Amino acid sequence: MESAALILDLDGTFYPRSNPLTARIDALVAGLFDDYVARHQGGLRELERKFPCVLDGLVEANIERDRFYRTVYDRISYDDCLYPDPALRAAFEVLRIPKFIVSLSPVRHIRRVLQYLAIGDLFDSIVSLEELSINSKGPVYGDIIRAGNMPAQSVVVAGDNYEVDLAPALHLGCRVVQIGDATSPGDVARVGSIHDLLRMI
Structure with missing residues (x-):
């Protein structure tokens, strides 16, 4: 068809995913979940396994959606990536x-x-x-x-x-x-x- x-x-x-921009975004996301990781066995990888969508992970970790978007996307550097x-x-x-x-x-x-x-x-x-x-x-x-x-x-x-x-x-x-x-x-x-x-x- x-x-x-x-x-x-x-x-x-x-x-x-090999682009440096991916690592920059992942690092900012990981930092946002530091408190959750410190309190839960298995850490961030286990959270990602249970919740492939990061927006669902925010709910589980009790992180406000607006905070996620501010913390991650207001700090990204695009230099030398694209x-x-x-x-x-x-x-x-x-x-x-x-x-x-x-x-x-x-x-x-x-x-x-x-x-x-x-x-x-x-x-x-x-x-x-x-x-x-x-x-x-x-x-x-x-x-x-x-x-x-x-x-x-x-x-x-x-x-x-x-x-x-x-x-x-x-x-x-x-x-x-x-x-x-x-x-x-x-x-x-x-x-x-x-x-x-x-x-x-």
């Missing part, structure tokens, strides 16, 4: 279907990443869960599908995290593609990078 729309995650999707990507821009420009970004990250971070990659003007809509009172991307995917009057099976959803990005899309009947090498069920389509994804759509 021809693809009617593309919905993308941001972090770990537009740049690989650069204009002409090949990525060209691939998006020839993709003549609606393109969306749905991310846990705040809009200001999404726009900074896209600005550094020089592709910020190529997307139909950007949605951040920071602005919504939900912890799952599923309702956002559903809203996009209904607004476009598209069959769910014609919508491609791609991201690096199976539980956060792809499982809600599968529940709706979307086609999903995992980017990177994180763990996922064996029947999920997988590509190495966003460049690979755009070549196959």
Whole structure:
């Protein structure tokens, strides 16, 4: 079936987890959970295992959502991490279907990443869960599908995290593609990078 729309995650999707920006974000998130880690056996890794979505982990650790977004995303340095990507821009420009970004990250971070990659003007809509009172991307995917009057099976959803990005899309009947090498069920389509994804759509 021809693809009617593309919905993308941001972090770990537009740049690989090996990018220094990932380590900077992870360090800020880990610092926010210091008190929780000190009081619980298994520490941060056990919390991540139980709650793949960091927004659910905030609830478990009794950390305010607003504090998370301020502490992490107001302190990030983007220097020496991201650069204009002409090949990525060209691939998006020839993709003549609606393109969306749905991310846990705040809009200001999404726009900074896209600005550094020089592709910020190529997307139909950007949605951040920071602005919504939900912890799952599923309702956002559903809203996009209904607004476009598209069959769910014609919508491609791609991201690096199976539980956060792809499982809600599968529940709706979307086609999903995992980017990177994180763990996922064996029947999920997988590509190495966003460049690979755009070549196959």
